[in-house]
Amino acid sequence: MSDIETNLKQLFSKIDELKPAFIERLTKAVAIPSVSSDETLRPKVVEMANFLQNELKNLGADDISIKELGIQPPPVNDSNLKLPPIVLSKFGSDPNKKTILIYGHYDVQPALLEDGWNSDPFVLIEKDNKLIGRGSTDDKGPVMGWLNSLQAHKELNIPLPVNIVFCFEGMEESGSIGLDKLIQKEAKSYFNNVNSVCISDNYWLGTKKPVLTYGLRGCNYYQLIIKGPGADLHSGIFGGIIHEPMTDLIKVMSTLVDINGNILIPGVNEMVAPVTEKEDELYKDIEFDVNELNLASGSNTAIYQDKKNILMHRWRYPSLSLHGIEGAFSGAGAKTVIPSKVIGKFSIRTVPDMDSEKLTKLVTDFCNAKFKDLGSPNEFKAELIHDGAYWVSDPFNDEFTSAKLATKKVWGIEPDLTREGGSIPITLTFEQELGANVLLLPMGKGDDGAHSINEKLDVPNYIEGTKTLTAYLHYYGATK
Numbered sequence: 001m002s003d004i005e006t007n008l009k010q011l012f013s014k015i016d017e018l019k020p021a022f023i024e025r026l027t028k029a030v031a032i033p034s035v036s037s038d039e040t041l042r043p044k045v046v047e048m049a050n051f052l053q054n055e056l057k058n059l060g061a062d063d064i065s066i067k068e069l070g071i072q073p074p075p076v077n078d079s080n081l082k083l084p085p086i087v088l089s090k091f092g093s094d095p096n097k098k099t100i101l102i103y104g105h106y107d108v109q110p111a112l113l114e115d116g117w118n119s120d121p122f123v124l125i126e127k128d129n130k131l132i133g134r135g136s137t138d139d140k141g142p143v144m145g146w147l148n149s150l151q152a153h154k155e156l157n158i159p160l161p162v163n164i165v166f167c168f169e170g171m172e173e174s175g176s177i178g179l180d181k182l183i184q185k186e187a188k189s190y191f192n193n194v195n196s197v198c199i200s201d202n203y204w205l206g207t208k209k210p211v212l213t214y215g216l217r218g219c220n221y222y223q224l225i226i227k228g229p230g231a232d233l234h235s236g237i238f239g240g241i242i243h244e245p246m247t248d249l250i251k252v253m254s255t256l257v258d259i260n261g262n263i264l265i266p267g268v269n270e271m272v273a274p275v276t277e278k279e280d281e282l283y284k285d286i287e288f289d290v291n292e293l294n295l296a297s298g299s300n301t302a303i304y305q306d307k308k309n310i311l312m313h314r315w316r317y318p319s320l321s322l323h324g325i326e327g328a329f330s331g332a333g334a335k336t337v338i339p340s341k342v343i344g345k346f347s348i349r350t351v352p353d354m355d356s357e358k359l360t361k362l363v364t365d366f367c368n369a370k371f372k373d374l375g376s377p378n379e380f381k382a383e384l385i386h387d388g389a390y391w392v393s394d395p396f397n398d399e400f401t402s403a404k405l406a407t408k409k410v411w412g413i414e415p416d417l418t419r420e421g422g423s424i425p426i427t428l429t430f431e432q433e434l435g436a437n438v439l440l441l442p443m444g445k446g447d448d449g450a451h452s453i454n455e456k457l458d459v460p461n462y463i464e465g466t467k468t469l470t471a472y473l474h475y476y477g478a479t480k
């Protein structure tokens with residue numbers, strides 16, 4: 001048996017042995033409601049950064065640097081709100097070893113019991129071999145997976161096969177504000193010797209077959225602010241005799257997309273790169289069960305019924321989703337109020353070759369024109385909240401070859417090569433600023449319910465996933 005295989009054998013049984021400790025680590029992480037989009041929870045996001053710092057210290061990090069990013073730029077309610085810090089850390093600095101930068105995020109999406117969760121979202125529970133809680137799969141599970149791997153190495157006294165540079169951020173779910181600049185600044189200092197970047201922050205396509213991912217859509221997030229009366233009003237007294245902000249907003253928002261998901265803003269679809277013959281062939285070989293889409297969405301509401309159309313519309317065409325209305329009545333009961341100010345939120349998932357600035361101009365001009373058509377005296381503003389770039393790479397390099405070996409070793413099957421419909425805004429910046437290949441090595445399954453209620457990570461995905469990350473470090477470390 002080679003040295004690598006001997007080490008992996010020991011590491012895998014150590015990982016199995018440490019399963020209860022690893023679940024405990026994830027339980028502690030999930031218990032911190034580090035919701036980046038909720039300004040009132042910003043102290044919890046910072047608490048999560050401190051938690052990570054402490055874990056890294058206990059694991060024997062050679063360096064831990066907490067990088068502050070300053071005040072969050074507008075639009076924001078609290079004009080003095082500090083951005084959460086970036087947690088940087090180094091393990092090893094052997095010039096004879098490769099250096100991998102591992103990125104992950106410690107913030108999560110919002111979650112409320114009343115959204116429909118079956119249990120408290122911030123109390124990790126184990127049920128039917130699933131770990132249920134906000135952030136279990138996105139992205140606390142995978143981040144803990146890397147720490148678990150370090151713990152296994154430490155307890156066995158097995159040297160890491162690569163130098164590791166960690167970069168953990170607390171604003172990924174809110175557009176990774178401030179991280180671009182930090183990467184540019186640190187490219188030739190903290191990140192100087194980085195050969196390669198690995199991110200575990202997406203999901204298998206389905207539930208049975210592991211995947212490696214070579215593409216992401218980008219995300220441009222917009223808001224439409226409409227202001228009318230000086231305060232919320234009684235609809236019996238003012239209904240029918242004033243222009244209502246909510247009515248204006250619904251009118252404008254309904255012009256953006258049709259019920260079949262077609263974006264109606266002129267010029268947007270024209271920016272999309274045409275499908276090449278080579279790409280057209282690609283979809284045939286991907287394992288994907290259309291029924292799994294219905295199971296994952298918990299409904300029978302799919303627009304497309306065939307594999308190719310579903311994958312193309314998830315991966316390589318843009319989509320526009322309406323997310324919500326701030327200021328609108330949304331509770332139970334029948335409140336008869338006219339909201340005085342409402343803010344509509346929507347986002348566009350972007351793909352090659354869409355240009356973010358051009359897109360924002362098309363979107364804001366279109367919304368302004370639609371509002372003007374209403375002839376309403378209310379105040380209107382359309383603006384971008386944040387944008388993050390799409391990313392597509394070549395999946396035939398040392399990183400993907402090593403990850404294929406690692407996946408085969410742990411799961412006994414060759415992974416499919418997929419793209420992801422979601423976004424990880426910082427991916428392209430890492431690739432461009434560090435001149436390094438990026439590999440996306442997902443841990444969770446396609447039905448994990450990231451961003452949804454009852455988010456989960458299957459116990460086998462957490463434990464075998466930790467083994468996969470571990471094996472990847474060893475196989476990549478052995479490449480020339």
Ligand SMILES: C[C@H](N)C(=O)N[C@@H](Cc1c[nH]cn1)C(=O)O
Nearest residue numbers: 138172173174175201219422423
């Ligand atoms: C795929 C990743 N785990 C994720 O969930 N990313 C978010 C990032 C985001 C938030 N706003 C814009 N981008 C996502 O795809 O929604």
Ligand SMILES: [Zn+2]
Nearest residue numbers: 138173450451
């Ligand atoms: Zn997410």
Ligand SMILES: [Zn+2]
Nearest residue numbers: 105138139201
């Ligand atoms: Zn994520």
